[in-house]
Structures are given as C-alpha cells and as structure tokens.
Amino acid sequence: MSENQTVQPEVNETAAKQPDVTVTVRPNGPFRVEGVIKLVDAQGNAWNLEGKPAISLCRCGASANKPFCDGAHNKVGFQSQESPVPAQ
Ligand code: FES
Numbered sequence: 001m002s003e004n005q006t007v008q009p010e011v012n013e014t015a016a017k018q019p020d021v022t023v024t025v026r027p028n029g030p031f032r033v034e035g036v037i038k039l040v041d042a043q044g045n046a047w048n049l050e051g052k053p054a055i056s057l058c059r060c061g062a063s064a065n066k067p068f069c070d071g072a073h074n075k076v077g078f079q080s081q082e083s084p085v086p087a088q
Contacts, residue, residue, distance in 0.1 A: 027081045030056035030069035039067070 021035035
C-alpha cells in the first residue's frame with residue numbers, strides 16, 4: 001500500500017444495526033427492557049437501575065410497584081398479545 005492510500009474502517013453493518021436497547025412486548029404481561037437505559041419520572045428523577053441488565057415495566061396498570069411489573073397482570077387476567085404488522 002502506498003502512502004497516499006487511505007484505509008477505510010471496516011464496518012460491520014449487522015453490528016451497526018443492532019440496537020443498544022431491546023424492548024420486548026411480553027404476551028399478557030409487561031414490557032421487558034434489556035440494555036443500558038435511564039428511567040426517569042416526569043420531573044426527570046432517575047430510578048437506580050445499577051446492576052440490573054433488564055427491567056419489566058407494567059403495562060396492565062395493576063402493579064403496586066409502578067412503573068415496574070410485580071406480576072399482578074396474572075391476577076387481573078391482563079390480555080394483550082400485540083405483534084408488528086408484517087411489511088408488504
Ligand atoms: S404488566 Fe405486570 S403487573 Fe402490570
């Protein structure tokens with residue numbers, strides 16, 4: 001290679017498209033959030049999520065520990081199983 005040639009960094013496109021955070025819509029249950037996130041209230045106060053690689057956020061409204069899921073969705077019979085509509 002001559003001194004005038006530049007080296008382009010190798011780009012791993014698959015890795016570049018990987019999100020840092022994954023939110024999984026659990027059937028009849030919470031949103032499971034995996035990855036490094038900051039969770040704040042309406043005033044910007046952050047919950048301490050140190051050491052937690054994943055959290056579950058209540059979407060049924062029945063948790064006594066909102067915004068986190070405490071399993072109450074099972075007791076109240078929460079039903080919801082959304083999936084994305086396939087692209088056409
Ligand atoms: S989703 Fe689990 S308590 Fe609401």
